[in-house]
Amino acid sequence: MSNVPAATRTLRVLRYLASQADPVPIESIMRACELPRSTTYHLVNAMIDEGFVVHLPEERRYGLGVSAFEVGSGFSRQAPLQRIARRPLAQLVDRAGQSAHLAVLHGRDVLYVLEERAPGRPHLVTDVGVRLPAHLTASGRAIMASLPPSQVRALYPDRAAFTDRTGSGPQSPTALRAVLTETRRRGFAVEDGEVTPGLRSVAVPVVDHNGHPVAGIAVTYPAADPAPPADLVAWCARQVSQRLGARRTD
Missing domain, CATH: 3.30.450.40 (GAF domain)
Incomplete structure (x- = not known):
């Protein structure tokens, strides 16, 4: 996995989150995307900063953010x-x-x-x-x-x-x-x-x-x-x- 570009890892996380009915724990992202814990946190935090992922601290779960919705809306428009x-x-x-x-x-x-x-x-x-x-x-x-x-x-x-x-x-x-x-x-x-x-x-x-x-x-x-x-x-x-x-x- 260390040779997989960061962009590919990021897209895997986005695709996985988009396939889930509800926000998920970080461990689920790690397993589904085959990522080390440190790498997962690094990617998810960067995606939070850009609005693609939202963290629900009370539930200790992560879901899609508003920026992901904007991408989907752009797909529909185009x-x-x-x-x-x-x-x-x-x-x-x-x-x-x-x-x-x-x-x-x-x-x-x-x-x-x-x-x-x-x-x-x-x-x-x-x-x-x-x-x-x-x-x-x-x-x-x-x-x-x-x-x-x-x-x-x-x-x-x-x-x-x-x-x-x-x-x-x-x-x-x-x-x-x-x-x-x-x-x-x-x-x-x-x-x-x-x-x-x-x-x-x-x-x-x-x-x-x-x-x-x-x-x-x-x-x-x-x-x-x-x-x-x-x-x-x-x-x-x-x-x-x-x-x-x-x-x-x-």
């Missing part, structure tokens, strides 16, 4: 994910001849942040800014199939967590697990009329440099049309993933 994905998504639409969209997971919903419409195709409900139940959408299933099972269980602990749109789709944790298991086996997610009757979707996750799913790319098409090749959707997802720093897989 919309880099949408910028990165726009061209590959347009190419996907040209090749598939169907509309496509990019969605991110937000709680138990997916939030649509980018859409490319194919000429002459049906109007979709997936306009930018629209939220839909993640467990009913191909994009949401693609993302959740790549998440740790414990995270999915936290999102969907019981039947009360499930909503319905068309009377179909998983309505229990057991049914959702079966859908996600089949999604992983197949290598892509599908949805058939569970959001809008008569429309189907196929989706693949976009992953970052850690292999963590950050979004889903889906093509939606009329049930009467041939299904677009899943390999084509996977190609688009790989293009965006690689632009985010993911390792090449082809």
Whole structure:
């Protein structure tokens, strides 16, 4: 660890704190980031001085500071994910001849942040800014199939967590697990009329440099049309993933 640049250590601490639901003791930071005690205190104190970390002395815990929030807000303003994905998504639409969209997971919903419409195709409900139940959408299933099972269980602990749109789709944790298991086996997610009757979707996750799913790319098409090749959707997802720093897989 002594050869790891200080900047890399700092980013590891920030990433770890961002992944926690609550502030954590210094010992947790040490273990998770594999840092010596003295180094951890040095980094954390420097980050406190810059506003990226806040110390809660009564609780003996550390959490993210206001400067970390400002960085996150800057990310939202600049919309880099949408910028990165726009061209590959347009190419996907040209090749598939169907509309496509990019969605991110937000709680138990997916939030649509980018859409490319194919000429002459049906109007979709997936306009930018629209939220839909993640467990009913191909994009949401693609993302959740790549998440740790414990995270999915936290999102969907019981039947009360499930909503319905068309009377179909998983309505229990057991049914959702079966859908996600089949999604992983197949290598892509599908949805058939569970959001809008008569429309189907196929989706693949976009992953970052850690292999963590950050979004889903889906093509939606009329049930009467041939299904677009899943390999084509996977190609688009790989293009965006690689632009985010993911390792090449082809």
